[in-house]
Amino acid sequence: MAGGGVEAVGELGVRVWGRVWGRGVYLLGEPLPLMGHIAFGVIDRGTNVLQVRPTTLCPLSCVFCSVDAGPRSRWRRSEYLVEPGWLASWVEAAAREKGVAVEALIDGVGDPFTYPWLPRLVRLLKETGVVSSVAAETHGETLTVELVRRLEEAGLDRVNLSIETLDPEKARRLAATPWYDVERVRRVAEFIARETSIDLHVTPVWLPGVNDEDVVEIVEWAYRIGAGKRWPPVTVQKYIAHRRGRRPPGVREPGWDEFWRWLRELERRTGRRLTWSMEEWGMRRAPRVRQRLRRGERVKVQVVAPGWLRGEWLVRVLGVDRVATLVSAPWARPGMLVPARVTGDKDEIYIVKPA
Ligand code: SF4
Known part of the structure; x- marks a missing residue:
């Protein structure tokens, strides 16, 4: 019922796992439902992609983090981990209810590569028979060649790597983490692109006035190393200032018009494609899981x-x-x-x- 000074209801599938950065860490499992929450479980946004969220943990404290993750979070009260077998069974049930084969996109309000059972989750998702591909997002801090090999064996299809600069000092500043080693991340990313069957998709966040030239360098790098074996090689993300996200001082959020103008100019300047249709992503509209509750109920x-x-x-x-x-x-x-x-x-x- 209780542990670590913070309470949780064990018989309902919530167990105290430990504490980190002054917050309780909870392990979520059967019989706790895994739909209905932004921070963990399964999210269906009406396409053939299901978002799969196994962890809220992240070791970095990026200055632009939209979900205020990591050791320096100001808003977080708890962190969650989800049992892999229970999570895979919810993905399977959601896909069967939708009636389509899905891509499982492992993402979240933390970094999925901190999840201790990531290879096991990938394998279980593939074994459901209703998951056509599995992708996982990361900023790369916990990427290692050994982990990549295990994920390849488990059947991971794509890594979405968010990286805002290749400059080591600037990367440490943007991650607000003195030990963040972007050169190591870069080496492992090159290994993924060149030495494995896993595709690499690079997704820098454009921070106007902070990393304009870095994004150009990242685009060239991604194309050069062979990112995009089956999916598009690069997508630039727009910086969005969220209410409870972190906002780097002096950086303003670009409007969508400005963002698309800047992207087109970047495509012209580099001669590289940076915008993709849903079809090129293999994405399409799909029936939703039946909505169980309505606003006002x-x-x-x-x-x-x-x-x-x-x-x-x-x-x-x-x-x-x-x-x-x-x-x-x-x-x-x-x-x-x-x-x-x-x-x-x-x-x-x-x-x-x-x-
Ligand atoms: S942006 Fe991603 S890697 Fe950076 S602190 Fe947020 S969740 Fe972690």
Whole structure:
């Protein structure tokens, strides 16, 4: 029931795993539902790609991090890890309900390569028979040749590598991490592209005025090393200032028009393609998993653990196979039953408030 000074409801699939950076780390497993939350489990956005989120942990503290991850987080209250077998079974169930073969995109509000069971998760996903490809996102800090070999054996199809500069000093500053070694990341990325069957897709975030020339260098590098064996080699990401994300001082968020103009200019300057259609990604619209709850609906929830952000609780919705985030309930405690109303339901990511 309790451990490490923080409570969780063990019989509902939440166990205390430990503590890191002053926060509780919880292991989530059967019978806790794995849909309904932004920070873990499975997210269906109505295409043939399912987002699969096994961990919230990240060792870096990037100054532009949209999800405020890592040791220097100001908003996080807890971190989560999900049991790999339970997660794979939820991906399989979601894909079967959608009625299509899916790409499992392992991403999240942390770095999936910190997940201790990543090769096992990849293997289990492939074994479901309804997952046509598996991709995983990372900033590369925990990438090693040995891990890449194990992931190749497990059947990983693609690594999406986010890297904002190849300059070691600047990379350390942007990651706000003195030991971040971008040269090592670069060497392992080149190994992936040249020596394995895993595809490499490079995804730098453009921070206007900070890494304009670095992005040019990264585009050239990605093409040169052979990124993009089966999927596009590079996609530049737009920096978006999120309410609870980190904002680098002096960097403004570009508008979409400005972003597309800048990308087209970059394509002209480098002679490299940087924009891709959904088809080139193998992505298409697909039936959604049936939405279980609607905004405005009254529900009863049970608190199972502290939320991932301050002021939030992780709750199970009674009678519905979903979890949700309970807000505006500073008095709540694990185990408590709370009558609530659904206030957010987009993509089946549920926010509830006490009714
Ligand atoms: S941007 Fe990615 S690698 Fe950087 S702190 Fe956030 S989650 Fe971690």
